[in-house]
Amino acid sequence: MNNHEISYKLYGDDMQFVEVELDPQETVIAEAGSLMMMEDNIQMETIFGDGSSSQGGIMGKLFSAGKRVLTGESLFMTSFTNEGQTIKHVSFAAPYPGKIIxxxxxxxxxxxICQKDSFLAAAKGVSVGIEFQRKLGTGFFGGEGFIMQKLEGDGMAFVHAGGTLHKKVLISGETLRIDTGCLVAMTGDVDYNIEFVGGIKTALFGGEGLFFATLRGPGMVWIQSLPFSRLASRVFAAMPGKGGSKGEGSIAGGLFDLLGGDGK
Known part of the structure; x- marks a missing residue:
């Protein structure tokens, strides 16, 4: 094993967190801001790039950090190392309702291969890079941009999905069409492309967007029922200042809005 061998335990249902068990001198890396709690004798350090052992000198670190910038992430990550003589624990929380994978x-x-915002934490040695899609259509219309994250190594990694999670195993030649935002992760052997919905009426009035992801097996795919972008758009649309109702959809609330919202 090139990566640190870490043990873990998941807690919770809809708002999960993962507790990672670290033996002496073991290290886990995580996105900044994901820490929930940690025990004493755990040393926290900000690192440039992903801290993987494959980096070679300053140029390797710069390249690793540059890959993270392309996926919209910070230049820095945080490492947590057990500097004590006994087993210690550190926990990382999910950023919004969903499941930790x-x-x-x-x-x-x-x-x-996973969405750029889904990575939560991993054993030290796991490389967090970028995955360029083979077809330009994927980049221009894929909803998640031309670049997705790529996790490489032989250790444990944790990614987060919104809402309910569904794992599907595709046999060779089996095809699955998914809303682009609902795709969480897939194994490297899955063929991935973006296709037009088809039909001008469906594209303009169907309410499902113009494009969907087409995945072809063999391989494994993880799908989320509630992408964060969809959740955020619903919350934003419901805000009173953006056209949402102050009365939570009730008849009284509708009359309140007709009267000007403040009764004046």
């Missing part, structure tokens, strides 16, 4: 990269041929 524990993934053993050694069981997935060492590679997982």
């Amino acid at each position: 524990p993934v053993d990269l050694s069981e997935l041929n060492g590679k997982l």
